[in-house]
Amino acid sequence: MQALTRRGLLVGIGAAGGAGAMYAAMGALGLAPSEQDKAYTPPQKSDFHLTGKGAAKVVILGAGVAGLIAAYELGKAGYDCTLLEASDRAGGRNRTLRGGDRLAEMNGPTQEVRFGDGVYFNAGPGRIAQWMVTLDYCRELGVPIEPFINNNAQAYVNTHGQTVRARAARADMYGYIAELLAKATNAGRLDRRLTRDDRERLLEFLRRFGDLGPKLDYEGSTRRGFMKYPTTDGGTPVAPPGTLQQVLAAGTGRAITNDFGYDQATPMFQPVGGMDAIVTRLKQAVGEDRIRTGVKVNKITNLPDGVQVTWDGGEFKADYCIATLPPHVLARVPHNLGAAVTSALRTPVPVAAGKIGLEYGRRWWELEDRIYGGITETDLDITHIWYPSYGFHSERGLIVGYYTSEKEAELYGALTPEDRRRRALTQGRKIHGDKYGRDLQSSVSIAWDRQEHIQGGWVRWPAFDSSFTLLQRPSGRVYLAGDWLTHLIAWQAGAMESARSAVTQLHQRVLQSA
Ligand code: PHE
Secondary structure: OOOOOOOHHHHHHHHHHHHHHHHHHHHHOOOHHHHHHOOOOOOOOHHHHOOOOOOEEEEOOEEEEHHHHHHHHOOOOOOEEEOOOOOOOEEEEOOOEOOEEEEEOOEEEEEEEOOOOOOOOOOOOOOOOOOOHHHHHHHHOOOOOOOEEOOOOOOEEEOEEEEHHHHHHHHHHHHHHHHHHHHHHHHOOOOHHHHHHHHHHHHHHHHHHHHHOOOOOOOOHHOOOEEEEEEEOOOOOOOOOOOHHHHHHHHOOOHOOOOOOOOOOOOEEOOOOOOOHHHHHHHHHHHHHHOOOOEEEEEEEEOOOEEEEEEOOOEEEOEEEEEOHHHHHOOOEOOOOOHHHHHOOOEEEEEOOOEEEEEOOOHHHHOOOOOOOOOEEOOOOOOEEOOOOOOOOOEEEEEEEEEHHHHHHHHHOOHHHHHHHHHHHHHHHHHHHHHHHOOEEEEEEHHHHOOOOOOOEEOOOOOOHHHHHHHOOOOOOEEEEEEEHHOOOOOOHHHHHHHHHHHHHHHHHHHHHH
16 A cells, blocks of 8 residues: 555545645644634625525724724625724724824823924834734735834843943843853753753754854854944954853843743734824724714613613614623623623733833934944833834834833822923943933823723733633623733734634624514
8 A cells, every 4th residue: 555645634634624624734734824714704695595684783882993894895795784992093003193183192191293204103002923813914905014123132231220222232142141051051950851962953952052162152243233234344343241140140031031932923014104094994984874983972871782882971772682791891881781791801910011202403313323224122111212114214213211111100190291201311321321312302202091981901810710701792772892801812803813712702693683
């Protein structure tokens, strides 16, 4: 008998189980991206052809990304959707600020945005990973994208009061780790785990990983960069690395592993011209007339044959409801969904998050620091400085002077906008020097926990427990959606996947209902 080849196996599986089974098997063999094969099928008008049923009327609470995607997907099958939005704009946390905008804050002053033409600040989401469904919507909606630079060797790492280029921080940590491991290996300390061949292979890798010398010492590396880069002469290297102890004590760990995760790996992407291009196109696709702003629902009632929502001065009845408010906000809206729902809604903990946009009249980070996009990581309370991935070499530019969450976000959020700016500038000067305070044109800061109808950057579930799964299913005729109902919290992709899940469940039910 002929040996079973992979191809033969796949042909067999394809014949027996169809293309889907074959593709799944290819995934198992590492030949296809199996994580992508859980296909989503949008509801379509033709789904109703043989059923004698029609699309239902749906009221969607909240016109953020989850609400807009739900309306957009249901709209494909002709559902009659109405979005009720408490604030005066659609988009939720997807918010891009430009000159002329006003940013209100609970118990705080309203900030006027004074940026010049072409300058924008993504106050909410700012980066998209390649595998995220967000990019599929950009493609489908015709939102052009460009790279978002999430990792730049030329940016800085600032920890314990010391600033080095990211490339130097990495070279030193990798170098010393490689040296330690190589020497332990060579001294036979790992012989219980390694064969002679393993040892050779590991050493071969570690020499490359750490740029080790002939005696397996890390003695610095051109990877660390130069004061003056090699040109007609050999250049001037930066000062040599500290000792192993000094490098460990610098604590650069978080900073140099920031993009190791599957959700932060480079390259990432952003819509050209601002993240809110996604909202703009969704609004157009859904129909602006379906979005009613300034409607703050104060009661949700499941009825035997529909759902009734009321607000101060109005009410609306529909066959189904999709509520996309943050759980801690929804928990305060009276409803008859039951005590288990109320208590489940109170389980996720809101997390504060904030950002400041600093607009400069001069792109000093490009001109003087030669930093084109990317992020400086720091253990200062500003946590990160983002350099813009757009508008290179133009006159003005905007950097994100802090992007904080949890304690640091609460700290900045409690300050006035002027004090936030002052503090952000004081911190930034520690990294960039006095130029950080010069040529500043304007600034705007957002504290998401102080945005009236949102009241948090995102949430944290103490555990993805039965409360989480309970809320992923409808309560009567009320479905819930939002990033907080997925494992993609604090990503638009989470809001989108959750909306798809609610839409799929709702549509199945409508098709099957008597
Ligand atoms: N999506 C947000 C960001 O990229 C928040 C986040 C950070 C979520 C890290 C998960 C991991 O900044």
